[in-house]
Amino acid sequence: MEKTVHLLIMYTMLVLTLLLFHKGRKHPPSLMLAIYASVEVLTNGLNSLTLSGGYSFFDQFPVLHFIYKPLYCLWVPLFYFYVRYCFSSDFMLKKKHLIHFIPFFGFLVFFLIIWMLKGNHYIWENLYRQGTFLNNTAFAVDLTVKIQYLFYNFLMIRRLFYIEKQRILQQQIVSSLGVDIRWLRFIVFGYALGCLIGIVNMIYNWFGSPIASSINLISISYFFLFFFAIFYNTITNKLFSEEVKQKSGHLPSTDMQLLMKRIEELVADQKMYLEPELTLQQIAAALNEKERNISQAINTIQQRNLNDYINSLRIEHACRLLLADKGKPIFEVMYESGFNTKGAFNLAFKKIIGKTPTQYRVGE
Secondary structure, eight states: OHHHHHHHHHHHHHHHHHHHHHHTTTOHHHHHHHHHHHHHHHHHHHHHHHHHHHHHHHHHSHHHHHHHHHHHHHHHHHHHHHHHHHHOTTOOOOGGGGGGGHHHHHHHHHHHHHHHHHOHHHHHHHTTSTTSHHHHHHHHHHHHHHHHHHHHHHHHHHHHHHHHHHHHHHTSOOOSSSOOHHHHHHHHHHHHHHHHHHHHHHHHHHTTOTTHHHHHHHHHHHHHHHHHHHHHHHHHSSHHHHHHHHHHSOOOHHHHHHHHHHHIIIIIITTGGGOTTOOHHHHHHHHTOOHHHHHHHIIIIISSOHHHHHHHHHHHHHHHHHHHOTTSOHHHHHHHTTOSOHHHHHHHHHHHHSSOHHHHHHTO
């Protein structure tokens, strides 16, 4: 029964993966989901071949017999990056993210060294024999994956709570990809539940429980239904056309006004402009919006760029301080208004007010 379900999942995911690669070429979240699915299909395919092919297959393709084990360490990080793309379309994989693949490369190098030093027969005789060093190493791979379950689910749930908090503050659902908050909840909590079942299954297997096989079947079936729902939604919805439209066009005027209102509530009302190193990236992250949408809203509605908009708020704040306490030194007003240097403060003040801070204070 387990083998039948496993094969059904593998062939179904293979078809869906090919569709995702075709439709998601210009849609980063779908492309990442396709990469994740292809690794899972490859892992399960190699697993099935090595277990069913017997000694003759192993003797002909010795590397394939164990190389699938490290691939398990790619599953959770790749799904995590898919979720990161769903949270924000501005997310991009960078060199710093290679740290997430250390477990995969570590186990891969280890197994290759064992193969080169000990040879094919050592692996064949020890990989599946209980109590051997190689078998314990294979168990270490499974344990690493379960640790990844806990770590990455913590990161995803924490990020989801942050977005929920921003949604409450801004009184609207925020999403730069058109994916609403309910879909994000389904992805994050649905995956967390599947991981929890996988951990329970490992514990029962560890103690040799007779119901471990049933729990494993439940785990496999659950993940199949969960990913089928994600794949079906991704392939059939309008995310692809919406994303292309967003890249080629502009925000509708009503949406732009709503976005500008959110920007003002964050930057002006909450006095975010007082942060000296405030950047477009920080504002976009706080609002879970695209940077280009933030710039577009400010440029269109405020008729100025981001730097001028922030400086105008800072200068307004400085004017209030200058008149409220005429004995306060100018440099203190400068720092309390979000400026780091006297030159930048005076230049912005003169540009906006038409006077120097001293002239403004004395009423000249």
